[in-house]
Amino acid sequence: MSSRRSQRPPAPPSAELPDHPAYQQIMAVFAAAEAPLRARAVCEAMEVEIAPNNINNVRLKLKRLAERGILAETGQGLFTRPRP
Template identity: 75%
Template sequence: MREQVAQLTAQLDELGRAAEEVRITRETLLGLPDPGPPAPPAPKLPDHRAYQQIMAVFTAADHPLRAWQVCEAMDLAVAPNNINNVRLKLKRLAGRPAAGS
């Protein structure tokens, strides 16, 4: 009987330590900040190559650009037709939902 009591006491001590570890883990998890909802995926750019080029130009730029400057950076002739086409593409890109909003 004493041996059985000793075994049960050892098991009880082990379960007590495990319960304490669970309590500490729970307190730690409850203390972590709420991660919030996941960010939505970035909107997909149109498949046309010009949109990819425009985004590359703005990624490389360190300041705001005008439509004619984008034409220059894309090696397009700075002509009214090209400027207007780039301006239209810029308006379409600006009208798309931003990443993370």
């Protein structure tokens, strides 16, 4: 028996946004961004207090989004929406 396989590469893992309001806010910031952003700039855009703990929390969320393919890390600490 021969099975027909499509010539397309396998689908990437599900790029599902984590279920937390902060991720919605982060994606809204990137929807309006015209250039890659760092965690501090995302905090400023979200009107979150600029404190090391807040910046680190946002950075962890950005890295999680990059791991899921929702964002891309174009340089160390620089995040953007992936290009199609």
